[in-house]
Amino acid sequence: MKARAYLLMTLVVAVWGSTFVLVKSALADASPAAFNLARMTLAFAVLLAAYGRSLRKIQPWQVAAGAVVGLCLAAGYQFQTVGLLYTTPSRSAFITGLVVVLVPLFCIVPGLRPPGVHRPRWNAFLGAALAFLGIVLLTTPSEAGSLMPDWSAINRGDLITFGCSVGFALHCLALGHVSPRVDFRPLALLQIGFCAVFMAASLPFLGQPHLHLTPRLIGALLITAVLATAAAFAIQSWAQSILPPSHTALLITLEPVFAWITSFLVLGERLTRRPAAGAVLILIGIAVTELIPQPHPATAHEG
Template identity: 25%
Template sequence: MGMRPVHLLWAIAITAVWGFNFVVIKAGLGSFPPLLLTALRFAFAALPALVLERPAVPWRHMILTGLALFVGQYVLLFVAMSHGMPPGLASITLQIQACFTMLLAILVLGERPQPRQIAGAAVALAGLAAIGSTVGGDVSTLGLGLTILSALSWAAGNLLLKRMPKPADGRPVKMLNLIVWLSLVPIAPTLALSLGFEGPERIAAALTHAGWLGFGALFYIVVFSTLLGFGVWGRLLSLYAASTVVPFSLLVPIFGAVSAALVFHESFGPGRLAGMALIMSGLAISSLPIGRLRAKRQAA
């Protein structure tokens, strides 16, 4: 089933919003320390929980998912980007989470991947190794390592989402409601981390001197990237099969790299370009329904 033109535009627009989000995060980190920015993001993203119904999911599972999907992923990513990980490169390196998700599914759930998924993962991991060989200059070992750990935490969150218990009433969980209520989980731990590592004085100084750029970045991250982004994405998933919607996520790192080059003049040498191309190729091999498309053509 093909997408209606308006929904196709939605899908492309949201991937552009998510890709540009890496540039916005970089701008926000110029005003807020990374742990505080993480805490503020989820504190404001959780406000709609005052009016949105809580998903009928056990709190234990909600907490575990929130810790992996939000605390682990975004604390590590924001700290990585504040310690030598450029936004464009981060947007592509983070997509290695797809390979980690497959690996965890094999180890934890006993799933058996298709040959093309294994091949795609191998290509993507080769791309990650190529990027790792370019560490130095504007890319630090710490920044790259934390981004990889962020991708691993994202993968663990994906697995918890997949294993999330079905509501007793049989109704599907609304994506926006789930994201908003999961946003409650990171507030306390990230604020505690910010107080412990960044300190009250640095927090107060950031809140006082952030200015329009800092608060504008926070607004974009909360409203456009989190609430609007996941709300529209969830709507698309409710209208179409995941195999129709999910491949559009391949556009996110492309938008991320292009916008970083345009806004921050981020440059990519031959080694990084090769690594980025391998990661994108691996993801395409793993996620695009190549076999089904070929079968449809033969049937026609």
């Protein structure tokens, strides 16, 4: 059973990594907000068909909890997809991966800390420092004749994408509070449903929405909604009932690696020495944070 859980979670992470390239390509035919709304609406419809009966016994407080989780999830996806307009898929994936570093750091705040989770240890701060240095190398070129970063050349897409890692970190912490008390079926429905509602509410504020249905866009919507959202959420919820949270989190750190491989094979994207060193430092920072176990939940943060 454990071997199956590891295999399925690895496949889920590979799908998440590949979606960065898919979404980047799909944005040629759709605005980010419209794409996200269509994706989450379709994912909700699939989950409703699978788990709709589980909503019969839902309680009012669980609806409120689902709304909070859905709000954090919507924020993460909106920042991520808008950021992809201005940055590359692999850079977006590495920055999104910082969620694994941010979660233990946010646990400094008692109100954010899920029950049973301790204050962050020294390795969380070391991992955050390494990841920050990595993101500087990844996102900023060096000044002429110097190793110092040229802050004036920073990509606004990278800054926006950092907002997504904050949103997904808050989503992870919200799940840590809610998931022990709510069955994963209604919770998946509620968070995806409310995520779609909040995306619809934010639609007028995120530019002129448009969808131009093309085979490329339809394929991206089907893969991201059905495989990378509905099926992936169900598989992750099942796998986390079998695997230790730290093992799940370590598997999720492979997401930017799969994203870079996909981007290299499909788009021919290459990382020069400086950003490649930054990407490696981010992965080391994530590993330092997670290899010394800390009891916090992992979260889905696919493209």
